[in-house]
Amino acid sequence: MTGTAARTADRPAAALRAVRKSYGPVTVLDIPELELARGRITCLVGENGAGKSTLMGVLAGTVSPTSGEVLIADRPLQPGRPDHAKALGVSLVAQEFPLVGRLSVAENLLLGRRTRAAQGAGALRRALFDRAGTHREARELLADVGVEGVDVDLPVERLPVPLRQMIEIAKAWGNRPLVLILDEPTSSLGPVEAGKVLALARRHAADGGAVLFIGHRLDEVREVADRVLVLRGGRPVADLTPAEATEERMIREMVGGELARDLAASRAPAPARTVLTARGLTADGLGPVDLELRAGEIVGVAGLMGAGRSRLLHTLMGAQPRTGGEVELGGRPFRPRHPADAVAAGIGLVPEDRKEQSLLLSHSVRWNATLATLRRDSWHGVITPGGDRARSRRIIGDLGVRLHSQEQPIGDLSGGNQQKVVFGRWLHAAPEVLLLDEPTRGVDVGAKAEIYRLVDRAAADGLAVLAASSELEELLWVCHRILVMAHGRVVADLPRELFSKERIMTAATSRPEPAASTEATV
Structure with a gap:
C-alpha cells in the first residue's frame, strides 16, 4: 500500500462535528462527534424518536443541520443537498423506499443513471432509451444482491413489499458508495433474505467501505456490528463494542431501564x-x-x-x-x-405497508384513529365532531400514543406511534x-x-x-x-x-x- 493509500485508509469515511438539529426550541439531534470508519459496520439503535432518522438524513443530505458540519472523505457536505451527498459517495436505503410504483423494476434500478452502453455511445444513442442495456444491468444488480428470476419489466407497484425492499437495496448497492446507510433493511424480510442483506453489509465493509446500519432486530445488530451506538433523546448515550452489546444492555441504554417481558403467551389459551x-x-x-x-x-x-x-x-x-x-x-x-x-x-387487518395500505398521511390522527368505525359511530350518516374527538382521545390514551395534538397529520408521527394508531383503530372496532x-x-x-x-x-x-x-x-x-x-x-x-x-x-x-x-x- 502506498503512503497516500495508507493515509486515506486511516481517514474516516464520514465524520460529524458538533452537529445539532433543532426545530424551534426543540433539539432533536445533538452529536458532539461521530466518525464512521472505513471497513467497519456501525450499528445505530434507539427507540422511535431517538434521532436515528435525523442523523441518517443529515448524512444523506436530506436534512440540513442547524449547526455543525459533515465531512465525507474529508470533503464538506453541502447541507440539504442529497445530490451532493451521492456525488461524494453516500448511498441510502430508506425504510420507506422511494421507488416509483408505475415504473418497471429495471427503470427504478437505473433511474437517474445511464447504462454502460449508453455512456460510451454518441449523442443520438444517449438520447434514446437503451432498453436492452437497462434490462441487462438491472438483472446484474439484482443478482449481485441475491435476487433471481424477477421480471424486470413488471411495475414495482405490483411487487410484494419484501421484493421492493430488495430492489431498493440493489439500487443503492449499484452506486458503489463509500458510505452505505441501511435503515431497517431487513424489516420486511424473512431469515434467508435478511441473511443476504447482512452478508452484503459485511462485503461492503470488507471492500473498505463504511456501513451505518439502523436496526430494531437486536439479534441482527449483534451479529453484524463492529460497533453499536445507542441514541436516546437525540444524543449518544452509549458507544458499545460487540462484546458489550448484549441485548439486555442495548435495551437498558435505549429505554433508560429494564424492559419487562411479562407477556402471557407462555400460557395456553383456555378451550374456546x-x-x-x-x-x-x-x-x-x-x-x-x-x-x-x-x-x-x-x-x-x-x-x-x-x-x-x-x-x-x-x-x-x-x-x-x-x-x-x-x-x-x-x-x-x-x-x-x-x-x-x-x-x-x-374481521380487521393491520397491513404490512401502513403508509400505502392503512393510513391517510396528510389527515389528522383523529381521523385515522376512527376510520374503521365511522359508519357504526355516526348518527344517520352524520359524525359529530365532539364524539369523534372523544373516541379518538380514548384510543390514543389507551395505547399511549405520543403526539402534540390529535389534529396533527398522522404522517408527522414516528413509525411506532403510527402503528399504535392502526392497532387502536381496530381494537376500538372490536x-x-x-x-x-x-x-x-x-x-x-x-x-x-x-x-x-x-x-x-x-x-x-x-x-x-x-x-x-x-x-x-x-x-x-x-x-x-x-x-x-x-x-x-x-x-x-x-x-x-x-x-x-x-x-x-x-x-x-x-x-x-x-x-x-x-x-x-x-
Missing part, C-alpha cells in the same frame, strides 16, 4: 369456540390451505419471502379473489368480495378476528413490547389473532401456535411446546407434496 375455519382455500399463488382460529388464540404464520403469508391474510380479508375452497366465520359461510365485506363481518401482517415492521423495541402486550390483552379478551411475521423471535414470543408456510401452503402446524427456530426453518424450506385436485368453490 372456533371463530374461523378454512378448508381447501385457494387463490392466485395460494393453497390449498386448511386452518382453524379459536377465540382467544394467537396463531402465527411463518415462512420465507414468497411463501404466501400476505396472500393468505389478503384472501381472508377479501382483498385478493378466492379461487376455491370454503371459509366459515362464526359457523356461517364467509365469502367476502371486498375488504368492506370482511370489516362488516367482523372485531372477532384480527389479521396482522408484519405488525411491528419499523417499530423500536419499546414500542414492539407495547404492541405485543396489546395483542396478548386482546386475545385474553376473546379476540382471535392471525399474525404473519418474518421475525421468528416475535412469533416465538407472542404466539400460542405457529403455522409454517412454503410455496403457498401450510406445511407445519406447531403447538407452543414444539416451538424452535430450527423446526420452523426446516419446515419453511421444505417442498410440499403436490395437492390432490379439488373442484373450485368460490
Whole structure:
C-alpha cells in the first residue's frame, strides 16, 4: 500500500462535528462527534424518536443541520443537498423506499443513471432509451444482491413489499458508495433474505467501505456490528463494542431501564369456540390451505419471502379473489368480495405497508384513529365532531400514543406511534378476528413490547389473532401456535411446546407434496 493509500485508509469515511438539529426550541439531534470508519459496520439503535432518522438524513443530505458540519472523505457536505451527498459517495436505503410504483423494476434500478452502453455511445444513442442495456444491468444488480428470476419489466407497484425492499437495496448497492446507510433493511424480510442483506453489509465493509446500519432486530445488530451506538433523546448515550452489546444492555441504554417481558403467551389459551375455519382455500399463488382460529388464540404464520403469508391474510380479508375452497366465520359461510365485506363481518387487518395500505398521511390522527368505525359511530350518516374527538382521545390514551395534538397529520408521527394508531383503530372496532401482517415492521423495541402486550390483552379478551411475521423471535414470543408456510401452503402446524427456530426453518424450506385436485368453490 502506498503512503497516500495508507493515509486515506486511516481517514474516516464520514465524520460529524458538533452537529445539532433543532426545530424551534426543540433539539432533536445533538452529536458532539461521530466518525464512521472505513471497513467497519456501525450499528445505530434507539427507540422511535431517538434521532436515528435525523442523523441518517443529515448524512444523506436530506436534512440540513442547524449547526455543525459533515465531512465525507474529508470533503464538506453541502447541507440539504442529497445530490451532493451521492456525488461524494453516500448511498441510502430508506425504510420507506422511494421507488416509483408505475415504473418497471429495471427503470427504478437505473433511474437517474445511464447504462454502460449508453455512456460510451454518441449523442443520438444517449438520447434514446437503451432498453436492452437497462434490462441487462438491472438483472446484474439484482443478482449481485441475491435476487433471481424477477421480471424486470413488471411495475414495482405490483411487487410484494419484501421484493421492493430488495430492489431498493440493489439500487443503492449499484452506486458503489463509500458510505452505505441501511435503515431497517431487513424489516420486511424473512431469515434467508435478511441473511443476504447482512452478508452484503459485511462485503461492503470488507471492500473498505463504511456501513451505518439502523436496526430494531437486536439479534441482527449483534451479529453484524463492529460497533453499536445507542441514541436516546437525540444524543449518544452509549458507544458499545460487540462484546458489550448484549441485548439486555442495548435495551437498558435505549429505554433508560429494564424492559419487562411479562407477556402471557407462555400460557395456553383456555378451550374456546372456533371463530374461523378454512378448508381447501385457494387463490392466485395460494393453497390449498386448511386452518382453524379459536377465540382467544394467537396463531402465527411463518415462512420465507414468497411463501404466501400476505396472500393468505389478503384472501381472508377479501382483498385478493378466492379461487376455491370454503371459509366459515362464526359457523356461517364467509365469502367476502371486498375488504368492506370482511370489516362488516367482523374481521380487521393491520397491513404490512401502513403508509400505502392503512393510513391517510396528510389527515389528522383523529381521523385515522376512527376510520374503521365511522359508519357504526355516526348518527344517520352524520359524525359529530365532539364524539369523534372523544373516541379518538380514548384510543390514543389507551395505547399511549405520543403526539402534540390529535389534529396533527398522522404522517408527522414516528413509525411506532403510527402503528399504535392502526392497532387502536381496530381494537376500538372490536372485531372477532384480527389479521396482522408484519405488525411491528419499523417499530423500536419499546414500542414492539407495547404492541405485543396489546395483542396478548386482546386475545385474553376473546379476540382471535392471525399474525404473519418474518421475525421468528416475535412469533416465538407472542404466539400460542405457529403455522409454517412454503410455496403457498401450510406445511407445519406447531403447538407452543414444539416451538424452535430450527423446526420452523426446516419446515419453511421444505417442498410440499403436490395437492390432490379439488373442484373450485368460490
